[in-house]
Amino acid sequence: MSDFVSSGWSLFVAGLTIVGLLLCLVLLIIASRRQVMAEDNTTGHVWDGDLRELNNPLPRWWMGLFVITVVFAGLYLALYPGLGSATGTLKWSSVDQLQKEQDKAREALAKVYAQFNDQPVEALAANPQAMGIGERLFVNNCAGCHGSDGRGSKGFPNLADGDWLGGDGGLDYIAKTIAEGRQGMMPPMAAAVGTPEDVKNVANYVLSLSGSAHNNIAAQLGKAKFGACAACHGADGKGLQAMGAPNLTDKVWLHGWGEDAIIAMVNGGKTNVMPPHASRLTAEQIRVLAAYVWSLSHKGPKTASADLVTTRQ
Structure with missing residues (x-):
């Protein structure tokens, strides 16, 4: 990608622009040097037996507009940025213009x-x-x-x-x-809780804290394992606001509800960013x-x- 921000590309664009303007002038010069191609002022081509193309010069108004366009382009490129990385004599830039408008706003x-x-x-x-x-x-x-x-x-x-x-x-x-x-993060806790069966039991215990549907036997088994979670969520599961640990007893869940959602949270953790x-x-x-x-x-x-x-x- 460094090739696209080198000074060589700026010179290439500037050269291409100048060559384009010069070619426009050359085209005007060539068009102005009209040569009669036939005595009847035609190109000599005939279609359908009698249809001929005239060799008339370009209208003066068209030539004048073309010249004005080329002159205007030259003046514009001298005053404003347009030739590669050149800033122009007025030192105007869209960034400065935007900044002024933002400051005014x-x-x-x-x-x-x-x-x-x-x-x-x-x-x-x-x-x-x-x-x-x-x-x-x-x-x-x-x-x-x-x-x-x-x-x-x-x-x-x-x-x-x-x-x-x-x-x-x-x-x-x-x-x-x-x-x-704000960034809220719960680390993966599966290793601290124990086996996959222990994680499932803890999930049921967490569900029991809010009176949600759960397996009562699994919840009783998971209560002892909940100690790995109590450091943040508290022994009663009501969370610690200062640590940003959610209250697990309120039945309202930010990242999904139910046994599967809790197991996924314990196994994988979660990072939420505002x-x-x-x-x-x-x-x-x-x-x-x-x-x-x-x-x-x-x-x-x-x-x-x-x-x-x-x-x-």
């Missing part, structure tokens, strides 16, 4: 967001303008994973239930998560977006069914 947006800077999250959540902006930010940046209503799907947390891992779900925590992203958005959004935008996300779980009581597969951030 940020200045305009700063005036809009300034009114929200000192408002607490409750006030922002009650502000229709702030929530309208937050909703548009959410749809453009978050809905692809968490859904347009914020309720997520398998593998993507539900932001509307108020159940958060790694933090208290307050404005500062949500804003930090949006800006810096990408950071600090490079895409300003601090003011992140704060308004965080307030909108906070509002999703503060709009009155929520109902949850046992088959809901997502709950946590």
Whole structure:
């Protein structure tokens, strides 16, 4: 790939462009030196007995436009980048132009967001303008994973239930998560648990913690082996928020529910990543977006069914 970014390609493109313009001029010169090919001003070719092609010169207006086009191209290439890596005398670039437009947009947006800077999250959540902006930010940046209503799907947390891992779900925590992203990881634990039969027993014990359907005998056998999991999820299985370890007693599962899903998690572990958005959004935008996300779980009581597969951030 290094061959495609060497200076040789720049020279090749510049040379090809200049040769193209010169060939246009040569074509004009050749066309202007018309020679009479026959006494009747035809090319000498005859079709269908009497159809002849005239040898008329190019119209002056067409020649003039062609000359203007070539001159314009030469001036443009002198002023703007076009000859390989040459920047042009005006030093203009699309990157600089984009940066100026973005800076101008940020200045305009700063005036809009300034009114929200000192408002607490409750006030922002009650502000229709702030929530309208937050909703548009959410749809453009978050809905692809968490859904347009914020309720997520398998593998993507539900932001509307108020159940958060790694933090208290307050404005500062949500804003930090949006800006810096978050990575949740459960390591493979099969070796620590024991045999495949032990893993199956632990899976049934985990199901029993939430009162889900399970094999009672297997669950009793798996209780002792659950000690390998208790370091993160706690002896009672209610998890440790500071470590980001989920509560296993709430019947709501982010990555799938049932014996097979739990066995797969114990055997293979899981890594879930939310990408950071600090490079895409300003601090003011992140704060308004965080307030909108906070509002999703503060709009009155929520109902949850046992088959809901997502709950946590």
